Amino acid sequence: MTDTAVKHADAPARRRINYLPYLLSLPALLVCIGILIPFVTAVYYSLQRYRLNLPMMRGFIWFQNYIDFLTDNEFWHTVQVSLEYTVLTVGVELVFGLAIAMLLQKQTRINNLVSILLLLPLMTAPAIAALMWKLMTNPNFGVLSYFVQLLGFNNFKWASDPSTALFTVVLVDVWVYTPFIMILLLAGLRSLPTQPFEAAALDGVPRRFVFFRITLPMLTPYIITAGLFRMLDSIQQFDIIYPMTQGGPGNTLLVFQVRAYLEFYQYTNVGKSAALLIILWAITYALSNVFIKQWLKLRERARGMA
């Protein structure tokens, strides 16, 4: 007996809606809303003249806050300091982190132990790290003050001196975050294919050549990803600078978020503070898009090689 087609009336096309995923992601949705509402509010405030201590003067001034920034020297100073901070921290951390990763590349017990130990600065709260360094650079009893005196720098005021304040906070940042770069680049180094290196060793290629022409190009995606990640954090730095100097001495270290904080709490200028933050957000939004694209590319590549 042959059945080729048993004809029945076609059942109506059915599309069952599965409620489960929506139910499960409800809390995540609430968190999203919890982020978006203040965000929209911040945009709203940034378009207003709004000072907490002068509530009756509150009113819409549209983009005046932003335009005022363009002629505000303090604003440009903030931009400059933030950029300096970002470039210095990311630059030093990338170079330093790469160097350490290369030193620890081989999987030996000592190297693994060192990698674990180097995790510790990363795990300390940056705010606490700032306090630690504040203690160490205290002019009266700080051990680091003592050491630099030995090196001949008298009156090295670390964070209290406008000319050395940036150096000090960059140092703290480097101390906290270089291990992060190291972890990423170490993982990257260890995941590189071994054939090119074996071939180079067989051919007797000098090590400097291997590094610049083989290692570095292959590591570039990891370096870019790590660099962008740090850049995103550095440009909005707050946790280290605020405990250290609250933006001082004077206005030396008034980076974006520190300035916004002070505008809000010291000058109660909500509108200006919000506008400043929106500008910062725009920068980080653009950067993060680039970063996410890079990171996804990196993940695809890692998955492809597996």
Place this chain on the structure above:
Amino acid sequence: MANLEIRSVSKEFKTGKVLDRISLAADNGEIVAVFGPSGSGKTVLLRLIAGVEQPDEGTILLGGRDVTDRAPETRGVGMAFQNFALFPHMSAFDNVASALTAHKVPRDVIRAKVEKVAALLKIDHVLQHAPRELSNGQKQRTALARALVAEPKILLLDDPLRNVDAKLRYEMRLELPSLLKASGSTVLYVTQDYKEAMALGDRIAVLSDRNFAQIDRPAEIYRTPATLNVASLFGDPTINLMPVEPWTSSAGPKIGIGGAELSLPPGYGHMAGNACVLGLRAENILVEDMASPESLPVEVVAVTPLNERTLLLLRTDDGREILASEAGTNEAPRRHGPAFARFDAEAVLLFDPASGRRIVPQSA
């Protein structure tokens, strides 16, 4: 009443439609082999019946109940996956027992049933091991045990022998039929190997081009395939296909191949003047040294001895190449050169080139 029935089921993915209004009915205790080339949707079909996927349209009935909208855990089927899908964090024992633990069966009953099935499948000595410690064959039998242990009325086996080495595959192919029959379940057995389908299935459902081209007993599918496609999928070497155009003669319909005139059974008389495709199985061709009526001259171009048979590549005068198969090995191996080929006219198949359907000979 059929134990398993699918009616007009369709399923579409982003990549395209995979199943287009297919229907199938399987009786109680029947083993239906679902056979088709890779990517033809066999696994999708099993998933639809198990409830892991939802059909876009159509109905699925198990034991007479409409289960199309019901969740997989309510359907009471047993399924063995192609890549085993064993739970890595549980022992083999717990893997098998998982089909029973959902139904509040007492522990000693579970133990008895698992051990019984394990003994049947010869994995009782590895029950305490984790899946990663098992060989592929043991994993496959654990997956089978898991499907069987709850004695389900419907058993879905997705190419279980695919990832198993050849020797074990051969052994299991001998053991499985009796195992499955003994279980009494209605079985849908998916395979890409036509020999497996023919060995295991009471009936074979050939899935190709989004639908069942034919659902029939193995012998019928082999002897009277419904389409060109089905004919090509069964048989090793693949069936010889030649375009011909019959004409009527005083002795009945005839076709011309390689300069010779060969007779067709009278039932094909109505195809005179129409372009057809002739299907001829290699084992139905006799290669002889002497001419005879109804034979055509050929040249033996290549000879491939396989242990139990010999394959001959023949070339006709008009350049067509035909594969013939001879049983046994000749003491004196056949030599290349001219010969004559004769075939059993009754075994010939004729197909319509446009639709691919087989032309049924009409009775006088």
Place this chain on the structure above:
Amino acid sequence: MEHVSLPERVVRGFLIALIVLFFLFPIFWIFLMSFQTNEDILRIPPSLFFTPTLSNYSALITGKLVSTAGTLDIAFMKNLWNSVLLSTASVFIALILGVPAAYAFARFKFRLGEDIAFTLLSFRFAPPLLVLLPLSLYFQQLGLTDTYIGLIWVYQLIALPLILWIVRGYFEDLSPDIEYAYRVAGHSWWRTFTRIAIPLAGPGIAAAGLLAFIFCWNNFVFALILASAEKQPVTVGALAFVTASGIQYGQIAAAIVLSVAPTLALALYAQRYLVEGLSLGAVKG
């Protein structure tokens, strides 16, 4: 096996030692300082040799500092407790809310899921003050300022996206067939989720939870803005500590040690999970 020359090995070892020195010295030094009396601290040159004292720690723990100027109440223990409470509760809740959501994102492809994931991801790098400053005004209106509930809710903004990001990847790596097999065997969706999906994603969930705990503990700016003295965790509390008058440096050091001890201990104990989570799956095979 490369043949590395002896001079090179020496240089390598020397450099590594320098690096370890640089990164561990501050922790080591503050640790030492916490056991020093004020005189020892103020002595110049600073010395590694001194008689250790536990008075700094006892002052913190008892909450009272007896000095020549009188008795001072120190609320640092409260800060420590706040840190513990906030971090643990936030991570706990974030796991309960986030793991099922991560599962939903991994297994089901639905529009809302992609939108949520995208929003959370893009705000992961947004300046916190952007959200916190307006939020502080809202909190005032809602009476949520300086409450544990308010803070735990806000801490979800830190913990939940992290958990979603990491755990989703682990769920995606699980073969769906294994879950299907369990369901066909007769188990409901929920049992499959709890007995199969979660155990198999265990390492990822642990890594995410650990990382979230550390991030919550180390958080500064959220608590700075939304909490006042009663509910402040150690990060803010320590700062207040430093700027308060009459506090001795030894106690500040002890407070710092107590503030970082939990996260450092966690880091050492669970470093494998940490490194995995930190690499953000960037190099996961």
